[in-house]
Amino acid sequence: MKVxxxxxxHGCALHALGAAVLLGRxxxxxxxxxxxxxxxxAYPSPERWDEPSRRFGADNPAQHDFFRLLDPPPRIAEGxxxxxxxxxxxxxxxxxxxDHDWLASLHQxxxxxxxxxxxxxxxxxxxxxxxxxxxxxRTAFLGLIELPGKxxxxxxxxxxxxxxxxxxxxxxxxxxxxxxMSERHGTIQGSPKLLKLLEHLQPRLHVSGHYHHQxxxxxxxxxxxYALAQLVQPKRHGEDPDLGPRIAPxxxxxxxxxxxxxxxxxxxxxxxxxxxxxxxxxxxxxx
Ligand SMILES: [Fe+2]
Numbered sequence: 489m490k491v492x493x494x495x496x497x498h499g500c501a502l503h504a505l506g507a508a509v510l511l512g513r514x515x516x517x518x519x520x521x522x523x524x525x526x527x528x529x530a531y532p533s534p535e536r537w538d539e540p541s542r543r544f545g546a547d548n549p550a551q552h553d554f555f556r557l558l559d560p561p562p563r564i565a566e567g568x569x570x571x572x573x574x575x576x577x578x579x580x581x582x583x584x585x586x587d588h589d590w591l592a593s594l595h596q597x598x599x600x601x602x603x604x605x606x607x608x609x610x611x612x613x614x615x616x617x618x619x620x621x622x623x624x625x626r627t628a629f630l631g632l633i634e635l636p637g638k639x640x641x642x643x644x645x646x647x648x649x650x651x652x653x654x655x656x657x658x659x660x661x662x663x664x665x666x667x668x669m670s671e672r673h674g675t676i677q678g679s680p681k682l683l684k685l686l687e688h689l690q691p692r693l694h695v696s697g698h699y700h701h702q703x704x705x706x707x708x709x710x711x712x713x714y715a716l717a718q719l720v721q722p723k724r725h726g727e728d729p730d731l732g733p734r735i736a737p738x739x740x741x742x743x744x745x746x747x748x749x750x751x752x753x754x755x756x757x758x759x760x761x762x763x764x765x766x767x768x769x770x771x772x773x774x775x
Contacts, residue, residue, distance in 0.1 A: 489520035489623040489746075491659075495716030495739040496583060496697045498544065499529035499551035502564070503720050504578065505571040505610060506761045506771045507735045511742070512574055513775075514757050519575050520623040520745075525697035525716060526583030526631050526663030529554045530605055530613065536587045544722050549764040550733055551722075557606040567768025568608045577604070578611045579622065582631030583663045583698065584639040614661075617645025623745055625658040628691070633664040633698060634679035641681060650685055657691045659743075665696040665715050670703050686711055692748055695741060702738030702752055714741055714750060734762030 492511055497504050504524065512519050529551060531537055537545060545551040556564045579602065582588060591613050594603045601618045605611050614620065614629040621627070628649055632641050641664070649657075666686050667678035677699055686694055686708050694713040704714035717739040735758040742751045760775055 489744075490517050491521045491523060491623045491625070491743045491745060492519050493695045493714075493716060493741040493743070494522065494524040494578070494719055495736075496527035496700060496718045497524060497529055497554075498527055498541070498585065498718065498720070498722075499554045500720040500733070501528070501557055501611065502553045502567065502766045502768050503550060503733070503735060503761050505568065505575070506766060506768055507719070507740060507758065508575045508578075509571050509772055510757055510761060510775060511740065511753065514755060515742075521576055522578045523622065523627075523661055523695070524578045524580035524611075525661060525695055526581045527585045527697060528578075528580045528583065528611065530580070530586040530591060530611070531555075532558065532587060532590045536590065538585060541585050548720075548722050548733060550720060550766060553766070557608065557610060560606075560608060563767070563769060565608060567772065568610050570769060570772045572608070572610060577609055579614055579629075580611060581614055581629045581661050581663055582616060584633045584635070588638070615645075616642045617648040619649075619652070619657055622659070625745055626656065627659040627661060628652070628657045628689070629661050630682075630685070631663045634681050641679070646681060646685065650688060652689060654688060654690045657689050658693065660686065660689060660691040660694045660711075662694070662696045663698050665699060665703070666694075666706075666708065666713060669706060669713070669715060670699060670701070672699075683708075686713065693743065693750060705750070712748075712750065714752070716741060732763040734759045
């Protein structure tokens with residue numbers, strides 16, 4: 489089976505759906521699962537955005553697209569339905585930029601480990617510390633980041649996974665990465681707790697986000713670990729305004745569960761999924 493992994497979306501949910509469909513079409517494959525590694529930008533309204541989301545969202549209209557999924561006008565609903573006719577819904581874990589109280593309330597209301605967050609069912613949140621079967625793989629989810637305070641890894645969820653038998657999980661999905669994975673401005677990036685978890689659980693594959701750049705493969709015993717780039721880079725000063733925000737190379741990974749081959753997607757068509765106001769039905773009927 490084929491599983492596609494998506495880096496930090498930060499609200500650009502229509503770009504994510506468009507990229508998933510084009511990935512399947514251009515490779516001539518059926519995607520059995522889509523997994524998003526957190527920072528989907530899952531807030532119920534712009535008023536609930538945190539300060540960084542507000543700042544980036546002001547310059548990047550597409551970062552508002554998640555809200556369009558929550559109360560979809562006909563054009564958006566049509567685009568999402570077209571997409572879901574070809575790809576499964578996204579499963580996502582919490583990043584540090586989501587409304588965690590809102591997500592918790594959705595889980596409580598349905599009393600479920602996995603809960604849809606939008607009326608069309610295009611995105612489903614997986615609560616931290618759970619192992620579910622995805623495309624036949626035992627897949628563990630642990631969101632948030634190692635940072636004292638309200639973004640910190642959930643201690644119960646972390647303890648539950650740390651108590652699981654080594655080898656009992658095939659794929660581990662986290663938002664933060666393992667300590668030592670990279671360095672930026674003299675600071676070593678990653679979480680010591682996640683490094684410990686990775687070395688204990690020894691999944692075949694680990695995929696993470698948060699640091700917004702492609703990083704991997706890295707080996708930890710029998711585990712191969714990859715970090716994904718941010719799906720749609722925020723606008724930068726001097727960027728060509730005609731191109732608009734587009735899918736970044738290294739922000740999507742593709743796994744073949746038969747061989748466990750994992751590939752970062754760098755295909756030229758990534759740039760076709762672009763724009764401040766992505767019209768999903770047009771993209772999906774012309775590409
Ligand atoms: Fe992020």
